[in-house]
Amino acid sequence: xxxxxxxxxxxxxxxxxxxxxxxxxxxxxxxxxxxxxxxxxxxxxxxxxxxxxxxxxxxxxxxxxxxxxxxxxxxxxxxxxxxxxxxxxxxxxxxxxxxxxxxxxxxxxxxxxxxxxxxxxxxxxxxxxxxxxxxxxxxxxxxxxxxxxxxxxxxxxxxxxxxxxxxxxxxxxxxxxxxxxxxxxxxxxxxxxxxxxxxxxxxxxxxxxxxxxxxxxxxxxxxxxxxxxxxxxxxxxxxxxxxxxxxxxxxxxxxxxxxxxxxxxxxxxxxxxx
Amino acid sequence: xxxxxxxxxxxxxxxxxxxxxxxxxxxxxxxxxxxxxxxxxxxxxxxxxxxxxxxxxxxxxxxxxxxxxxxxxxxxxxxxxxxxxxxxxxxxxxxxxxxxxxxxxxxxxxxxxxxxxxxxxxxxxxxxxxxxxxxxxxxxxxxxxxxxxxxxxxxxxxxxxxxxxxxxxxxxxxxxxxxxxxxxxxxxxxxxxxxxxxxxxxxxxxxxxxxxxxxxxxxxxxxxxxxxxxxxxxxxxxxxxxxxxxxxxxxxxxxxxxxxxxxxxxxxxxxxxxxxxxxxxxxxxxxxxxx
Amino acid sequence: xxxxxxxxxxxxxxxxxxxxxxxxxxxxxxxxxxxxxxxxxxxxxxxxxxxxxxxxxxxxxxxxxxxxxxxxxxxxxxxxxxxxxxxxxxxxxxxxxxxxxxxxxxxxxxxxxxxxxxxxxxxxxxxxxxxxxxxxxxxxxxxxxxxxxxxxxxxxxxxxxxxxxxxxxxxxxxxxxxxxxxxxxxxxxxxxxxxxxxxxxxxxxxxxxxxxxxxxxxxxxxxxxxxxxxxxxxxxxxxxxxxxxx
Numbered sequence: 001x002x003x004x005x006x007x008x009x010x011x012x013x014x015x016x017x018x019x020x021x022x023x024x025x026x027x028x029x030x031x032x033x034x035x036x037x038x039x040x041x042x043x044x045x046x047x048x049x050x051x052x053x054x055x056x057x058x059x060x061x062x063x064x065x066x067x068x069x070x071x072x073x074x075x076x077x078x079x080x081x082x083x084x085x086x087x088x089x090x091x092x093x094x095x096x097x098x099x100x101x102x103x104x105x106x107x108x109x110x111x112x113x114x115x116x117x118x119x120x121x122x123x124x125x126x127x128x129x130x131x132x133x134x135x136x137x138x139x140x141x142x143x144x145x146x147x148x149x150x151x152x153x154x155x156x157x158x159x160x161x162x163x164x165x166x167x168x169x170x171x172x173x174x175x176x177x178x179x180x181x182x183x184x185x186x187x188x189x190x191x192x193x194x195x196x197x198x199x200x201x202x203x204x205x206x207x208x209x210x211x212x213x214x215x216x217x218x219x220x221x222x223x224x225x226x227x228x229x230x231x232x233x234x235x236x237x238x239x240x241x242x243x244x245x246x247x248x249x250x251x252x253x254x255x256x257x258x259x260x261x262x263x264x265x266x267x268x269x270x271x272x273x274x
Numbered sequence: 275x276x277x278x279x280x281x282x283x284x285x286x287x288x289x290x291x292x293x294x295x296x297x298x299x300x301x302x303x304x305x306x307x308x309x310x311x312x313x314x315x316x317x318x319x320x321x322x323x324x325x326x327x328x329x330x331x332x333x334x335x336x337x338x339x340x341x342x343x344x345x346x347x348x349x350x351x352x353x354x355x356x357x358x359x360x361x362x363x364x365x366x367x368x369x370x371x372x373x374x375x376x377x378x379x380x381x382x383x384x385x386x387x388x389x390x391x392x393x394x395x396x397x398x399x400x401x402x403x404x405x406x407x408x409x410x411x412x413x414x415x416x417x418x419x420x421x422x423x424x425x426x427x428x429x430x431x432x433x434x435x436x437x438x439x440x441x442x443x444x445x446x447x448x449x450x451x452x453x454x455x456x457x458x459x460x461x462x463x464x465x466x467x468x469x470x471x472x473x474x475x476x477x478x479x480x481x482x483x484x485x486x487x488x489x490x491x492x493x494x495x496x497x498x499x500x501x502x503x504x505x506x507x508x509x510x511x512x513x514x515x516x517x518x519x520x521x522x523x524x525x526x527x528x529x530x531x532x533x534x535x536x537x538x539x540x541x542x543x544x545x546x547x548x549x550x551x552x553x554x555x556x557x558x559x560x561x562x563x564x565x
Numbered sequence: 566x567x568x569x570x571x572x573x574x575x576x577x578x579x580x581x582x583x584x585x586x587x588x589x590x591x592x593x594x595x596x597x598x599x600x601x602x603x604x605x606x607x608x609x610x611x612x613x614x615x616x617x618x619x620x621x622x623x624x625x626x627x628x629x630x631x632x633x634x635x636x637x638x639x640x641x642x643x644x645x646x647x648x649x650x651x652x653x654x655x656x657x658x659x660x661x662x663x664x665x666x667x668x669x670x671x672x673x674x675x676x677x678x679x680x681x682x683x684x685x686x687x688x689x690x691x692x693x694x695x696x697x698x699x700x701x702x703x704x705x706x707x708x709x710x711x712x713x714x715x716x717x718x719x720x721x722x723x724x725x726x727x728x729x730x731x732x733x734x735x736x737x738x739x740x741x742x743x744x745x746x747x748x749x750x751x752x753x754x755x756x757x758x759x760x761x762x763x764x765x766x767x768x769x770x771x772x773x774x775x776x777x778x779x780x781x782x783x784x785x786x787x788x789x790x791x792x793x794x795x796x797x798x799x800x801x802x803x804x805x806x807x808x809x810x811x
Contacts, residue, residue, distance in 0.1 A: 007616055007638060008376050008460055009470030017369035018385070025437050026392055029403035032413050036406045075312055082309045086302050094310065096549050100317045103545040103552070105499025106397075107519040108538040111526050112320035115327060122319065147316060169295045179297055208396025211501035211519070215526070228398035232506060235402060244406060247399045254394040262387050458651035461616050462713075464638040465645040466665030466720055476664070480655040 033251065037244040048245035053221050054230065058249065061227040064138055065206035068145035069153075073199040075146075076153025077191075083154075084161040102151045106211025113144050114215040136218030141226065144212045149202030156198030160191050197264050204257035208250060324542045328535035339536035347514075348521035348537070354429070355504075355517060356497040359436040363493055367444025368486075372478070374445075375452035376460070386449070392441040397502025400438045404431060404507055427509030432517065435503035440493045447489035448482060451559065455481050484559035488552060495548040499541060566723035566756050567592045569627040573619045575608050582608040583619075584780040592629075593754040595747075597767035600777030601803070606760045607728055609777075613758065614726050615641040628723065644722030648729040650709045652701040658712050659684050659697035665720035687715040690749070707738035711745075727759035731766070743770055764804055776800050 005011070037045070048054055082088075083095055101109065117124040117134035127134050134140045164187070172182040210228040217224045227250055234243035297305075329336050339345065374386050392400070406412045408425040418425060425431045459481060463473045479486070501519040508515040516524060518537055525534035568590040575583040583605045590596055598606035611617040613626060615638035626634045633641050653661050662684045666675055675683070688694050691711040701709055710730060717725065730746075731739040747770055750757055761767050767774045768788040775785040776799075784796040795801040 005618075006377055007618065008457065008464070009473065009637075010372060011377050011379075014369040014373035014377075017366060018373050018389075021366045021369075022385075022388060025434070025441060026388070029400070029407050029434075029438065030391075030395070032407035033399065033403040035413070075309075078305055079309045079313070082305050085297070086306055088302075088306050090310075092553075094313060096553055097313050097317055099549055099552065100321065100545065103495055103548045104321075105501060105519050105541045105545070107501040107522050108324065108499070108541045108545070109320065110501075111522065111534060111538060112324050116320050116323050122323065123315070143316075147320075150316070166295045173295065179301075204394050208394070208399065208502075210396065210398050210505070228396050228502065231398050231402060235405065235506065238411070240406065240411060243402055247396075247402050250396055251399055254396070255391075258387065258391065258394045262383075458647050458649065459653060461638065462645065462647060462651040462653075462716075463664070463668070465614055465616070465641075465643060466668060466716065467639055467642050468664070468668035469639070472668050476668075477653060480653075 030251070033244055033247055036240060037248040040241040040245065044241045045245050048242050049249070051242075053225070054227075054242075054246055056222045057225045057227040057230040058246070060138065060141070060225065061207055061250075062253070064142045064145055064226075065149075065203050065209075068142050068149055068206050069199045069203035071142075071146050072149045072153045072202045073195060076150055076198060076202070077157055077195055079150075080154050080157040080161055084158060098151050098154045100151075101148050106148070106209070107215075109147060109212040110144070110215035113140070113147065113212065117143065117216060135216050136220070136224060138224060140216040140218075141213055141224060144216050145206040145209060148209055148212050149206050152201040152205055153195070153198035156201060157191055157194050160194040164190055193264060193267070197261055200257055200261050200264065204254055204261070207253060207257075321542060321546075324535055324538050327531060328539040330535075331532050335532050336536050336539075339533035342533065344516070345521065345533070345537060348516050348518045349540075351429075351432070351516065352498050352518040355432050355436050356494055358433050359440060359497050360490060360494050363437060363440050364444050364486075364490055366441070367446075367448055367489060367493075370445040371448035371452050371482075372474075374449050376457060389442050389445055392438050395438075397435075397439055397500065398506055401435050401503040401506025404434050404438070404503075408434075426507055427515055429515070431507040432504050432515065435507045436497050436500050439500050439503050440496045443493040443496060444486070444489035447485050447492065451482055451485040452478075484555050488555040488559060491548055491551050491555065495544060498544065566629050568613060568724060568756065568758070569625070570609070570613070571623075571625040571627075573609070573612060573624040573626065574621050575605075575612060575617060576620050581780050583612070586780070586782055588775060588782060588785065590756060590758065592756055595750045595757045595770060595772045596759075597771035597774045598758065598760045598777060599762070599764060599767040599774050599803075600783075601762060604777035605780040606775075606777045610726050610728055610758060610760050613724075614638055614643045614645045616645070642720060642722055644717035644720070644725045646710070646713050646717050646725070646727040646730050648732050650701070650706075650713045652709055652713060652716070654701050656700075657697065658688075658693070658699050658701070658704070661701070661712055662687055662715045662719050664716060683719055684715075687719055690718075691715045692745075705738075706734050707742060710734065710742065723756065725755050725757040727757070729760050729762070732761075732763075739766075746770065776803065778803075 079094075079098065083091065083098075114135055115121055117127070117140050119125065119128050119133075119135070121135070124134050132139065134143065168186050168190075169182050172186050177185075208228060210226075213226055214229055217226055217229070219225050219229050227246065231243050231246050231250075234240075234246065296302075328339075370389055374382055374389075405426055408414055408418060408431065410419065410426070412426075423430075425434070459477045460473050463477045468476070498517075499519060500517075501523075504517055505520060505523070508517070508520055518541060522534050522537045522541075525531075525537065568588075570586065570588045573583055573586045574581070582603075586605070586609060588609075598610060600606045608617060612619055615633070615636060619626070619634065624634065625632065628641065638645075653664065656664070659681075663680050666680045666683060669675075684697065685694070688697060691714060693708060693711060696704070696708070696712075701712065704712065710733075714730075727746075731742055734742065743766060746757075746759075749755075759770070768791075771788065773785060773787055774791055776783040776791070778799050783800050784791060791800065791804060792806065795804060795806055801807070
């Protein structure tokens with residue numbers, strides 16, 4: 001007689017639906033990408049990655065994403081701290097606004113940001129008077145990436161801060177430690193893994209971002225051309241090999257980020273013996 | 275071992291119970307102020323600007339922007355794509371959440387990670403992958419042309435791209451909720467003789483209805499706002515394959531700022547509405563969890 | 566209905582919860598599965614209910630003369646009461662109790678009126694006759710546990726399994742419910758198995774007590790037998806008996 005494997009029903013059906021849909025919608029197209037990129041062989045890869053325009057675009061995308069992620073790390077952490085630890089009028093509103101970049105369509109954010117930071121924009125004008133060009137520069141790109149990555153840091157750190165027991169802090173106070181020391185040595189190490197995770201998330205999100213950035217960047221090759229846009233222009237020129245190689249590099253980075261995020265979670269789980 | 279010396283407290287000072295773990299008031303004010311300014315400048319300002327630019331030439335021009343036929347088509351197409359993609363991904367999300375939350379099997383962690391994969395793929399890469407698969411020069415291009423089926427630069431392509439991009443949204447919200455709620459309810463129903471579908475309908479679904487709603491709302495908002503993937507997949511054929519976000523781009527690039535921001539304001543309102551609904555369903559979901 | 570368990574082994578990863586356990590429960594007995602946390606008693610109870618499946622091919626579970634080893638929880642239909650009640654919070658008390666009857670296939674389902682009668686009868690049995698329209702969220706812990714009992718009894722199971730049924734309740738409620746359970750068992754003679762880590766509770770309620778430790782049965786016998794001759798130092802220690810009684 002066939003040995004039953006699971007107590008609850010529906011294993012076969014849910015496994016079938018999950019794997020089938022996953023394979024069809026996600027894995028199949030990505031496999032096509034990998035296939036197309038590989039079909040040009042190693043030489044095509046070398047040609048594409050050696051192309052200065054490509055390296056410039058990738059450097060810009062990764063670099064701006066990193067800076068944005070770090071800015072978000074600081075700002076996001078502060079926001080999470082303020083939301084969890086303090087009571088102030090309008091707290092719920094602030095909490096809701098955090099999710100705005102997540103809910104707002106990227107193209108909408110894109111045109112709003114470029115208008116805001118252009119030379120006669122509400123923020124662009126004062127910055128221009130200070131001699132800082134924001135729109136159509138790497139700075140503008142970074143600002144846009146800070147915009148879209150912000151909720152990831154906050155929403156990753158917030159639950160961890162929320163669940164943090166206050167007892168160790170009280171113990172530290174009883175032992176005579178001041179607030180800053182307590183924060184540095186007791187609180188911050190406990191939330192650091194989640195902060196890192198959030199920064200990684202924000203970075204991963206920023207690397208592939210298109211809609212919010214494409215308007216404010218101006219897309220000058222070698223200067224403000226982000227990698228996703230380069231991929232699009234290669235597609236439009238039917239340079240499928242070039243587009244797919246660049247795309248595969250970006251995808252590989254995304255996967256590495258996803259893997260490190262999960263590894264971080266696993267490490268954190270082991271650390272606290274969950 | 276360091277020894278900290280604290281100044282002696284005057285005997286009349288009474289401390290509130292939690293002062294050992296709360297920060298001094300001036301720090302609180304500074305941090306809250308900094309956060310509010312940061313959020314205001316970075317997030318609220320652009321939102322306000324959208325509406326300001328949309329109404330720059332007054333209400334007549336604003337409303338007139340919506341009378342345009344291409345705008346109508348763009349809105350209709352956006353809704354159509356969402357109406358197809360969201361239910362499909364909802365069914366998937368339910369199946370995936372059931373699988374991951376209720377069963378232990380080797381590779382379940384890998385599966386959970388794979389389900390999250392679409393969140394990490396750039397929308398442009400997504401679009402390109404489908405082009406490489408279904409486009410005229412793609413893997414299945416010849417087969418599709420032979421059967422007269424148009425995927426890329428047509429509705430199916432838009433739907434596929436949207437499906438990819440919104441793939442994990444429902445599953446992501448449902449899975450932790452189902453894990454947190456535990457299996458006892460379903461086990462109880464089984465011991466009482468209920469069949470699989472009855473267990474699902476009568477016990478599981480009511481328990482997760484708020485999370486499910488939350489997930490569907492997120493999925494819909496994302497589906498309607500998707501830009502990068504559909505940009506690659508649509509071919510930008512005006513009046514035929516332009517969703518609302520794409521139409522915004524077209525209008526903006528033609529310097530038609532008021533119509534562009536008018537359309538943007540519509541999506542911005544949707545975003546605000548999404549946030550409100552999200553807030554409500556999240557509180558409802560938290561409230562429905564028995565302690 | 567008697568329960569016969571033979572050579573049941575259950576592992577969770579590297580942890581062996583039950584190691585080749587055998588036990589026989591006679592029809593109409595009220596048996597306590599007693600032991601510290603992690604000793605395997607809850608695992609055995611869930612195995613009997615069909616909520617866990619045994620490892621290996623040698624283990625056997627029999628209800629009377631029916632081999633139910635491979636049958637699912639749905640087929641075995643042992644009445645199961647969970648430690649934290651597992652009530653359907655979106656259904657009223659009456660709907661909770663009626664659930665098992667309503668879940669039957671059309672051919673075997675009683676009429677609406679018959680179901681309502683059963684529900685009402687059970688509400689009286691658990692001494693909550695006017696609570697039919699309440700929601701679980703409006704009830705106290707003890708009331709919820711009584712509803713859980715009524716729900717399990719509605720489908721007329723041949724065996725009643727209770728997993729630390731009074732563990733989450735305070736002392737007075739626990740006492741009252743224990744008394745109720747003993748009286749209920751005396752009047753119905755339904756084969757009942759309950760898991761507890763409270764030695765006093767086991768001794769007060771059960772006809773027979775089975776002491777568990779480390780996934781194995783240390784001793785099974787009436788409370789008097791256990792008191793008189795504990796089989797091992799562990800049993801003596803767990804029951805608070807002087808060590809020299811071994």
